[in-house]
Amino acid sequence: MTGRRGLLSIAPVLVAVAAALAPSVAGAHRLNVFAYLEGSEVKVEAYFSDGAKAKRSDLKVYDADDTLLIKNKTDARGEFAFGLPATEGDLLIVVTAGEEHVGKYTLKAEEFEGVAGVEYPGIAEAEGESGGEAPGDIGKALARIEATLRTMQRQLAELRKPRAGVSLESVMAGIGFIVGLTGVAMFFMARHATRK
């Protein structure tokens, strides 16, 4: 029974040592892969859960039939961009860093449907129909709209990007789970002991 008091004193110390050494709650052990559409280009970002980029890591893109479309490496910022391939269905993007870390992202078909191969025929038609009546303005306006849309796509992508790091809630949940499990185990062990 002397053990119990000693343990109660050691428990917070051990956890405190671990916590004190953690100025930033982060770990390098989840590889996040995120992809979004910008114009007709797919941009891929790969980063670890502590925010470090997955630099020069193997990247593969598969279509819905598991056919390998692209095999390449991320750049020094852990990014990669490719033109939207002419396929239907979801695109699966797989990044492998340091062999044991694999991250995946599925770019849903509905996100890029109708974007691939669009040549903006609207501009040419508008220019032809308007008969030289300020065609440049329409072209400029369209360019401006497109630029705005790109910015919005980027901002939306930023919002949807999985956050790097680990939330305090999940840390507390894990510790609580372990404490509870220990209690349950002790309850059954103690009952077993008293029955004997």
Added chain:
Amino acid sequence: MHISEGALSAPVLAAGAVLTVAGTAVGLRGLDAEKMPRVGVMAATFFVASLVHVPIGPSSEHLILNGLAGLVLGWAVFPALLVALFLQAVLFQFGGLTTLGVNTFTMAFPGLLCYLLFGRLVNRGPAVSAAAAFGTGALAVLLSGVLVAVALFLTGKAFTGAAATIVVAHVPVMVAEGVLCVLCVGFLKKVKPGMLPRMRTQEVSDDG
């Protein structure tokens, strides 16, 4: 050092699961209500340690503390790390559920080995004790790295490349864990020597 889902082949995953189940079974058999709290404490410590960064070296890896857990728990390191790794997989997405068996074995087994190798030495004089504690912390990480490389090798990756990458990346972690183990063992010797393996042979055999 957690292996992600999809990095290993099915036979390797199955082998890891079998070894972990066996280790957990042995670990649970030696437990009773008296020893249970230390298992909980070490599981919680291991769970939190994965969030502690060692920001030295080429890539920033986190602490593992499987050596310390092994030293304190002996065979019970298996159930403790199994629970902690399960929670890390579910809550942090570190590793994965299919790789839970392999990950538990690659981290718990080196802990157990260090317990068997250094367990008696930590109760000797200060110099021997500190050296044994440092060895526990450092060797456990090194062996885990080698086991991860073995798991990747059995899946079909080149062994030397994977092993070199993983081991080199974890050199700062080895040093950090060695130092931390020395501090923890020193602290435990003063405050709660019962947590360190001393009359452990007696402890393991006396009940079921």
